[in-house]
Amino acid sequence: MPVSLPTLSVPPDRPAAACVLQLDPAALQSLRRLAHHAPAGFVGRVRDRYLQLLADQTPGLALALERADWAEAERVAHLLKASSMSLGAVEFGRLCADLEQSARCGDAARVADLGRLFMVRIPAVVHAVQALKDES
Amino acid sequence: MRVDDRLHAGPGEATGGRVLVVDDDEVSCMLVEAVLKAYGFEPVICMSGEAALRVVAEDPPDLVVLDARMPGLDGFETCRELRGMAGREHLPVLMMTGLDDDASIHRAFQAGATDFFVKTTRWELLAGRLRYMLRAARVQQEMLRSRQVLARAQELARMGSFEWRRPGPGRTLLAGLHVTEEVRRLFYYAIQSDEFSFRTLLRHMTFGDRHALLQAIRRSVRQEIVLRLDIPLADRRGHRVMHVECEPEYDDQGRCVIYTGVVQDVTERHTAEDRIRRLAYKDLLTELPNRRQFELRAEFAVRQALLLGHAMAVLLIDLDRFKKINDNLGHGAGDELLIEVADRLRTCVRHTDPIVDRPPERPGSRTHRTMECVARLGGDEFMALLPEVGGREDALRVAQRILAALREPVLVAGQELFATASIGVAVYPDDGRKLPDLMRNADVAMYAAKEQGRNLAIPYSASLSVRGLERLMLEAALHKALSRQEVVLHYQPKLDVRTQQLVGAEALMRWQREGGLVSPGDFIPLAEETGLIVALSEWALFEAAREAARWRKTFGYRHTIAVNLPSRMFARPDLPELVAEAAAQAGVAHQMLVLEITETSLMKDLQVILPTLHRLSAMGVQLSVDDFGTGYSSLHYLTELPLSELKIDRSFVVSMAYKPKALDVIQLVISLARTMQLRVVAEGVEDLGQLARLRSMGCDVVQGYLLGRPMAGGDMAGWVRNQWPDTLDAAPA
Numbered sequence: 001m002p003v004s005l006p007t008l009s010v011p012p013d014r015p016a017a018a019c020v021l022q023l024d025p026a027a028l029q030s031l032r033r034l035a036h037h038a039p040a041g042f043v044g045r046v047r048d049r050y051l052q053l054l055a056d057q058t059p060g061l062a063l064a065l066e067r068a069d070w071a072e073a074e075r076v077a078h079l080l081k082a083s084s085m086s087l088g089a090v091e092f093g094r095l096c097a098d099l100e101q102s103a104r105c106g107d108a109a110r111v112a113d114l115g116r117l118f119m120v121r122i123p124a125v126v127h128a129v130q131a132l133k134d135e136s
Numbered sequence: 137m138r139v140d141d142r143l144h145a146g147p148g149e150a151t152g153g154r155v156l157v158v159d160d161d162e163v164s165c166m167l168v169e170a171v172l173k174a175y176g177f178e179p180v181i182c183m184s185g186e187a188a189l190r191v192v193a194e195d196p197p198d199l200v201v202l203d204a205r206m207p208g209l210d211g212f213e214t215c216r217e218l219r220g221m222a223g224r225e226h227l228p229v230l231m232m233t234g235l236d237d238d239a240s241i242h243r244a245f246q247a248g249a250t251d252f253f254v255k256t257t258r259w260e261l262l263a264g265r266l267r268y269m270l271r272a273a274r275v276q277q278e279m280l281r282s283r284q285v286l287a288r289a290q291e292l293a294r295m296g297s298f299e300w301r302r303p304g305p306g307r308t309l310l311a312g313l314h315v316t317e318e319v320r321r322l323f324y325y326a327i328q329s330d331e332f333s334f335r336t337l338l339r340h341m342t343f344g345d346r347h348a349l350l351q352a353i354r355r356s357v358r359q360e361i362v363l364r365l366d367i368p369l370a371d372r373r374g375h376r377v378m379h380v381e382c383e384p385e386y387d388d389q390g391r392c393v394i395y396t397g398v399v400q401d402v403t404e405r406h407t408a409e410d411r412i413r414r415l416a417y418k419d420l421l422t423e424l425p426n427r428r429q430f431e432l433r434a435e436f437a438v439r440q441a442l443l444l445g446h447a448m449a450v451l452l453i454d455l456d457r458f459k460k461i462n463d464n465l466g467h468g469a470g471d472e473l474l475i476e477v478a479d480r481l482r483t484c485v486r487h488t489d490p491i492v493d494r495p496p497e498r499p500g501s502r503t504h505r506t507m508e509c510v511a512r513l514g515g516d517e518f519m520a521l522l523p524e525v526g527g528r529e530d531a532l533r534v535a536q537r538i539l540a541a542l543r544e545p546v547l548v549a550g551q552e553l554f555a556t557a558s559i560g561v562a563v564y565p566d567d568g569r570k571l572p573d574l575m576r577n578a579d580v581a582m583y584a585a586k587e588q589g590r591n592l593a594i595p596y597s598a599s600l601s602v603r604g605l606e607r608l609m610l611e612a613a614l615h616k617a618l619s620r621q622e623v624v625l626h627y628q629p630k631l632d633v634r635t636q637q638l639v640g641a642e643a644l645m646r647w648q649r650e651g652g653l654v655s656p657g658d659f660i661p662l663a664e665e666t667g668l669i670v671a672l673s674e675w676a677l678f679e680a681a682r683e684a685a686r687w688r689k690t691f692g693y694r695h696t697i698a699v700n701l702p703s704r705m706f707a708r709p710d711l712p713e714l715v716a717e718a719a720a721q722a723g724v725a726h727q728m729l730v731l732e733i734t735e736t737s738l739m740k741d742l743q744v745i746l747p748t749l750h751r752l753s754a755m756g757v758q759l760s761v762d763d764f765g766t767g768y769s770s771l772h773y774l775t776e777l778p779l780s781e782l783k784i785d786r787s788f789v790v791s792m793a794y795k796p797k798a799l800d801v802i803q804l805v806i807s808l809a810r811t812m813q814l815r816v817v818a819e820g821v822e823d824l825g826q827l828a829r830l831r832s833m834g835c836d837v838v839q840g841y842l843l844g845r846p847m848a849g850g851d852m853a854g855w856v857r858n859q860w861p862d863t864l865d866a867a868p869a
Binding site: 030 | 160161163166170173207257258259
C-alpha cells in the first residue's frame with residue numbers, strides 16, 4: 001500500500017545524515033521471528049501501519065513544536081517511540097524518547113533541537129522501513 | 137537450556153489465558169497481539185482506557201496489559217478504576233510502557249498494578265512475564281479460595297489462628313501477638329468485647345486460671361516447647377472454653393523467633409466431657425460423688441496425710457431401716473429420702489462439688505482440704521471424707537453433727553419419716569494406713585453401731601474387728617453346720633398344770649460346734665441376717681415330724697411338737713404344703729406339728745402372713761404366739777387370727793414373785809386367752825411357787841426347768857418312763 005509522506009524541509013546543516021539509516025538487526029530478527037507465528041504478510045502490515053502512523057503524526061508534531069505545545073509534542077514522541085524501536089529504527093526511537101522526556105520537562109531549547117533532528121531523520125526512517133519485506 | 141526456554145514452553149503452545157491489551161499505539165497493539173497469539177494467549181485489543189473498563193466490567197479477562205501513557209484515561213487511572221470494580225481486586229494487571237523511571241514504576245504500583253514491563257523488542261520476554269503472572273494469579277486465586285475454605289472451616293470448627301513473635305528484650309510478653317479475624321470473632325462471641333487484647337482475656341479468667349495460663353506461657357517460652365492448654369473464660373452469660381495450641385518456629389540460625397498456633401472454642405466438647413465425667417464420678421440420684429470419686433479423693437487425702445503428718449478420717453454412714461421405707465412406701469419415696477439425706481449430709485462437712493479426676497499435679501499444703509466431701513457409695517450407704525482432723529474426737533464431732541442433722545423428720549410421700557443412721561468412724565493412721573483398711577474398719581465400726589441399737593456413731597477399735605472376725609468365722613461355719621449335721625433339735629416337755637400330764641413338747645434348735653453348744657442367741661440372729669434361717673427352719677420342721685414318728689413308735693407319743701418359725705417362713709405361701717409334706721414323709725398327722733411365731737414377728741408382717749395362717753389353721757395345724765406380752769399386739773387383730781395358743785414370755789414368769797406388774801400381765805394374758813378360748817402356756821417355770829401361782833391363776837400348760845429341761849430326742853422316752861412309768865408300759869413296743 002503506497003504511503004504518502006508529508007513534504008518536509010531537511011535542515012541544511014546535516015543533509016547526509018538524514019538520508020542513511022541502518023535498522024537494528026536484533027529488532028528485525030525479533031520481528032521476523034514473530035512473523036513466523038503470524039499470518040502471512042505480517043511484516044508488511046506492521047510496516048505499512050507504522051509508516052501511516054508516522055505520516056499521520058509528523059504534521060501534528062511540527063505544529064506542536066511551532067506552537068510550543070509540549071504536551072502534544074510529548075504525546076506524539078511517546079507514540080512513535082516504541083513503534084520505531086520495534087521496527088528496528090532504534091536510534092530514531094531513542095530520539096523520540098529524548099524528545100518525549102524534554103517535552104515533559106518543558107525544556108524548550110532541547111525540544112526545539114530534538115524536533116529539528118526528528119524532522120531531519122524522518123526521510124531516512126521512512127526509506128529504511130519501506131525497504132522492509134516479508135520473507136518468502 | 138536458556139532461561140527463556142525454561143520460562144516458556146515455546147511459541148505455538150497453548151496457555152489458555154485471555155489477555156486484554158490496552159494501548160493507543162496501533163503498531164504496538166499489532167505486535168503484542170501477534171506475540172500473544174504466538175504464545176497461545178487469547179488477546180483482546182482495546183485502544184483506550186475507557187473501552188478497557190467496559191470490557192473488564194462485562195467479560196473480565198484473565199489478565200490485563202495496560203499501556204501507561206494513553207490519551208483520555210491513561211494506564212495508571214485505568215488501573216485505579218479497574219481496582220475499584222467489585223470482584224476485580226485480584227485481576228492481574230501488567231503496566232507496560234517505554235518508560236522505565238522509578239517514578240513511573242512507583243506510580244504503577246500505587247495505582248494497583250501487579251507488575252511492570254518496559255517495552256522491548258524481545259517479545260518472548262513479555263510472553264514469559266505474562267505466563268508467570270497468570271500462573272501467580274492462579275496460585276493466588278487458589279490461595280484465596282483455600283483461605284476462604286479454611287476460614288469457613290475454621291468458622292464451623294470455631295477455630296482461628298494466630299502468630300506470636302517472640303518479644304525482644306524489654307518488650308512485654310505478648311507484644312508481638314497477631315490474631316486472625318476468626319480469633320477475634322471467637323473471643324467476641326465468648327466475652328462480648330469488641331476490643332481483643334490479652335488484658336481483656338485475663339479479666340475474664342479466674343485467678344487460678346490466669347496464673348496457670350501465664351505460667352504455661354512462661355514455661356513454653358523458656359523451654360521452647362509446644363504450648364497446649366484450655367482457657368476458661370466467663371462473662372455474665374456463662375462460660376466458654378478456648379483451646380490454645382501453638383508451637384515454636386525457628387530461623388536459619390536455629391533461634392526460636394515465632395510461635396504459630398490455633399485457638400478453638402471447645403466449650404461443647406468440654407460440656408460433653410463434663411457430662412461424661414459426671415456420669416463416671418457422680419451419683420446421679422443425689423449428685424454426690426460416687427464411690428469411684430470418693431476413692432480418688434480419699435487416696436489423695438491419705439497420701440497428703442502421710443506427707444504432712446496429720447490425721448484424716450472416713451465416716452461410713454448407713455441409714456437405719458431404709459429397706460423398710462423402700463418396701464413400704466416404694467422406691468420413689470426411698471429415692472426422695474436419699475436426696476434429702478444427701479442434702480443434709482452436705483451441710484455437715486465442707487463439701488466440695490467439682491469433680492476430681494486426677495490427683496492435683498502440684499498440691500499445696502492446703503490442697504487436700506478441697507477433697508472434703510460426702511459421697512454415696514450405693515444404696516443407703518454414704519461416706520464422709522475428712523481430709524484433715526485433729527484426732528478421733530474431731531471425727532466423732534462431725535459424726536454427731538450428722539446424727540443431729542438426720543434427727544429432724546423428713547417429709548416423704550406425704551409422711552413424716554425419721555431417717556436415723558449408724559456411723560462407723562475410722563481415723564488415719566491409728567485405724568489404718570491405707571484407704572481400703574480405713575474403709576473396712578469404718579464398716580466394722582458401723583456394724584457395731586447397728587448392733588448397739590442404731591442411731592449411733594462408733595469409732596473403730598481393734599476389739600470390734602476381732603468381734604467382726606469371729607462373726608465372719610461363725611457365719612462360714614453356720615453355712616456348713618447343716619451338712620455336717622451339727623445342728624440338732626432339743627425338746628422341752630409341756631405339761632398340763634392341773635393333771636401334770638405331758639401334753640406336748642417344744643423343739644429348740646441347738647448347734648453343736650467344736651465339742652460345745654453355740655447359744656441360739658448367737659447364731660439365730662446371724663442365720664436370720666444371712667438368710668440361712670430358711671434352710672434351718674425347713675430342716676427343723678422335717679426333723680420334728682420325724683421325731684414325732686419315732687416317739688410314737690417308741691412310747692406311743694400322741695401329742696404335738698411345736699416348731700419355732702421366723703416370720704419369713706410364714707410369708708411363704710407354700711408353708712402349709714411344706715408342713716403337710718414334712719408330716720407325710722415322717723408318716724404322722726400334720727396336726728402333730730404346732731407352729732410358733734413370736735408376737736413381734738406376727739404383728740410386724742401380719743398382712744403378709746395372714747393368708748398363710750388361715751390356710752394352716754384350716755388344715756388343722758395349730759398356731760402358737762411365742763413371747764406373748766413383749767410386743768404390741770392389737771387386740772382387734774388377735775380376735776381375727778386363727779390362733780390356738782398364747783405363750784407367756786419367761787421374763788414375766790421369772791419376775792412374778794417380786795414384780796406385781798409381771799403378775800398383772802400374766803393375769804391379763806390368761807384372762808384374754810380365756811376370753812378368746814385360747815390355751816395359755818407359761819414358759820420358764822423354775823420353782824414350785826411359780827407353778828402353784830400359775831395353777832391358781834388358771835394357766836393351762838407350763839414348761840420350764842422345774843418340769844423338764846430341753847433334751848435330745850432320744851432321751852425323751854427315758855424321761856417319760858421316769859415320770860410316768862404306767863404310761864410307758866401302755867405304749868406299744
